[in-house]
Amino acid sequence: MTIQTVAKQLTRTTKYRLNNGHHIPVAGFGVYLLPPAETFDLVYEALLQGYRHIDSAVIYGNQKEAAQAIAQFVKDHENVSREDIWFTTKIWNVDHGYDETKKAVEKIALEVKESIEYVDLILVHSPLTNKEKRLGTWKALSEFNHNPNNGVLQVRSIGVSNYGKKHIEEILAIDGPVVVPAINQLELHPWLPRTELREYLTKKGIVIEAYSPLTQGRHLNDPELLELEHKYKIPKAEILLKWSYLQGFVVLAKTSKKERIKLNFEVLPEGQGTNDPLQEGSNLGKIDLDPNILDALDKPDSHLVFTWGGADPTEYED
Known part of the structure; x- marks a missing residue:
């Protein structure tokens, strides 16, 4: 999908269709x-x-x-249902392995099931253990996903985070029916565009989700970014978020300040719509900064990792 096509489709209520038929809000x-x-x-x-x-x-x-807040919000707003709100959690490294992941999901259920009944998405948080444990975790999550009436927790979608091509290929090489990851959540921004990995994921039908789109504030004095801020009188954070949305990512914005929550969300225009990020679709509105302008931020050869102590988990070798 071209940047221009994405730009025409995005609104605050846009959802992307996953490879299992569920739809995830882009923001x-x-x-x-x-x-x-x-x-x-x-x-x-x-x-x-x-x-x-x-x-x-x-x-x-x-x-x-987080789950309690969702439950309270639904209770307080009769026009909003649990089905309207997407909730993701992740399995940490110490819980990798078949039995360990089964227990981890049981613990997740104890913390969130009373509030929100089910989980929309569980991700394997990183590949930082070994192949045997990673595949054991995937087997366990696949079983929860396949059987919504498992008696523990309904898990509607499963995916991965910080996985490189090698780690995805491990899953796809499993004998028998395989649940293809619905999502790969990655650190992504102009200084870590991961072009080859993104192309691979798109070919496999795996939606790309971006965390740390603002570089955790570590690269806000980039000359091109400062020039765009000065020329168009648009805050740097807004420019970076728009860059991520225009790549076709599901974008995770994080802030501990209530006033920033509103500003981050309003980067996208109002409107309604659901669209498959892997196919061209209908015109649902547009971001008000010309995508060609944001091309100035493209740094295809850059590989600056600001998380994980600077060590890229997608390149992890057992």
């Missing part, structure tokens, strides 16, 4: 590093501003509070 609110005591209020505020996609993880220590 997500991430709760990484949010203190549990603050998570409820911040997630509630995100939902109030219009977000319908919350991204958590076991290791964040706040998935319970």
Whole structure:
């Protein structure tokens, strides 16, 4: 899909169709590093501003509070149902392996099931163990996914995070029926475009989700970015978020400030629509900054990793 096509399709309510038929909201609110005591209020505020996609993880220590906020918001707003809100969590490295992942999902259920009944997406948080454990985890998640009446927790979609081509190929090489990951969540921004990996994922029908689109604030003084900010009088954060949306990513914006939640969400125009990111579709509105202008930020040969201590997990070798 071309950047220009994506630009015509995106609105605040756009959803992308996954390879299993479910639809994920393109705009997500991430709760990484949010203190549990603050998570409820911040997630509630995100939902109030219009977000319908919350991204958590076991290791964040706040998935319970995030789920409680979703439940309270649905209770308080009769025009919003649980089905309207997407909730993601992730299996951490220490829980890799078949039996370990089974237990981890049981623990997730204890924290979130009472509030939100089911989980829309569980990701394998990283590949940083070994092939045997990774595949054991995938087998366990696949079983939960295949059997919604498993008695533990309904898991509607499964995917991966920080996986490189090698790690995806391990899954696709499994004998017998294979659940292809619905999502690969990656650090992505102009200084880490991962062009080859993105092309591979698109060919495999795996939707790409971007975290740290603002580089965790570490690269906001880039000359091209400063020039765009000065010339068009648009904040740097807004420019970077628009760049990510225009690549066709599901985008996770994170902030601990309520005023930033509103600003981040309003980067996208109002409107309604659902679209498959792997196919061209209908015109659902457009982002108000010409995609050709954002081409100035493209750095196809750059590979700056700002997370994971600078070590790229997609390149991890056992």
